[in-house]
Structures are given as C-alpha cells and as structure tokens.
Amino acid sequence: MKNSSLSADRKEAREFQTSSSGLFFKVKKVLYEKKSPFQKIEIIENDFYGRVLFLDGLVQTTERDEFFYHEMLVHPALAIHPRPEKVLIIGGGDGGALREVLKHPVRKAWLVEIDQDVIRACERYFPWLDRALSDRRAELAVADGFDFIQKTTEKFEVIIVDSSDPVGPSAILHAREFYRKLKKILKPDGLIAAQAGSQLLHLREHSQKAAFLRPMFKFARFYSAPVPTYPVGTWCYTLLSDRIDPLAVKKLRLPSGLKYFNAEVFRASFAQPVFFEQALREKG
Numbered sequence: 001m002k003n004s005s006l007s008a009d010r011k012e013a014r015e016f017q018t019s020s021s022g023l024f025f026k027v028k029k030v031l032y033e034k035k036s037p038f039q040k041i042e043i044i045e046n047d048f049y050g051r052v053l054f055l056d057g058l059v060q061t062t063e064r065d066e067f068f069y070h071e072m073l074v075h076p077a078l079a080i081h082p083r084p085e086k087v088l089i090i091g092g093g094d095g096g097a098l099r100e101v102l103k104h105p106v107r108k109a110w111l112v113e114i115d116q117d118v119i120r121a122c123e124r125y126f127p128w129l130d131r132a133l134s135d136r137r138a139e140l141a142v143a144d145g146f147d148f149i150q151k152t153t154e155k156f157e158v159i160i161v162d163s164s165d166p167v168g169p170s171a172i173l174h175a176r177e178f179y180r181k182l183k184k185i186l187k188p189d190g191l192i193a194a195q196a197g198s199q200l201l202h203l204r205e206h207s208q209k210a211a212f213l214r215p216m217f218k219f220a221r222f223y224s225a226p227v228p229t230y231p232v233g234t235w236c237y238t239l240l241s242d243r244i245d246p247l248a249v250k251k252l253r254l255p256s257g258l259k260y261f262n263a264e265v266f267r268a269s270f271a272q273p274v275f276f277e278q279a280l281r282e283k284g
Contacts, residue, residue: 030042101160
C-alpha cells in the first residue's frame, strides 16, 4: 500500500525509505518470507510495532498503528451512508479494512485480493483476518480488482479501495478509467472511499486525480489523517458520491470499539492546509 523501499543489508534492522527519508524497524524475528507470483512478502516482529507486513519492501501494516489507517479508510463512508448493505473492498489483503467494515450492520462484504499468498500469510500472522473471513457476511475473491469490477453483476452501497500508492503498477487503480468503472457498479446513493497516498509526496498525483474526480462526482472530497509508519506521516483519502456530501452530514452512525475515528476527527479530517488546497485547484 505504501511508498517506501527496503534496504536489507543487515539482518538486525530493516530500513524503509523514500527517495529522501526513511524509517528503521529493528527486527526481533523474521516470521515469514516468500516470493509470490506477484511480489515479495515479508513479515517481521518488532519490539514496539509488533508484527509488520511488507510487500516488495513497502510497509503495509503494523500491529501497533494499523488502526489509524484502517479506521480512516473505512468509517467515514460507512458512518454516513444511511443503509450500507453491500460493501466491496478492493485490495486490503491484510484484512484490516474488512474487519472494520464488519463492525457495521452490513449484509455482505466482498474482499478482492489478487495475491493468495498474502491472504495465507496474513491469516496466520494477523489473526483479525482469519476472524473476519469466518464471518458469514464476508466473501473472499482472489482476483485482480480491475478485472473483478468489470465482470461483477453486483451493485454496492459502499466501495473501499485499499490499493497501493498512485505510482508504478498500481497507478491503474488511481486512474480515470478505473473510477469510471467503479461508478458503474455503485448504487445511485453510494459512496467510494479510497486511499490516495501521501499528502506531501504524492501532491502531483492528488492534483491529477482532483482534475477528473471533481467533474465525475458531484461530491469529491479529499480528507487526511496521520499514520505514524507511512512516509511523511500524513495520509490522504478520497470520499466520492453523487448524493451524499460528507460536509453536510449532521449525524454519524459509529460502531463501538474504535480507537481513532470519531465525529470530531471526521469533521476535522476534511480541513486541508493551504499548499494542498492550492495543488488540488491546479491542473495535474
């Protein structure tokens, strides 16, 4: 999901860095390593962050801080839709997004993950995935997300896009055509919530995305929140709808047991700094 790179010259520590900065994880134990047909999968144990998942050297999730990301990706959309019955999650093989979706009274939730090996590894080392998949409302589809949305005959109240960053092979999941296809399987009163990358590192991509999302959806809102182990520390998301304006919603439907997300955080997350708003007004 996240944009950082791995230096594995020393076994006792792993360094994850962007082109200009990085973060060290001291390795207590290497729990899992495998090269799948799609990517290199690694899970380590760290004294502070607990278990940490990397895909191709990129930080995906840590036991310590994953709730920042997953709660902010899922609950803004689920908390403002009046009756979210069918939910689609594209990506998110670690299971955190599915776990959060199932805290709401949804009728069915699809998890679409391309890499079966990621699912197997996370079922073993991140128990929340196994529990979520055991829920009778959950359905797992091991498939390419872009192919899935072209073939499905379902319509969804909420679509969650838990993709990788808007660079490299995952750029297609941030492109205009992808969102056009998502809109075709979204119910008229539906919402799309998608991770959009670093507020600072992907500023150009945010500008490009705003240029096509704002004409495509009546309400195309960008919001942000901290994620301690993601590059630069502040992460962006988009919330899209033709009928529901998140800024006009007065009451949220919040499940119990949340660690970060609440009504005050929801409202504050849509306030953006000057440099970011300026970038969104520019043509990418």
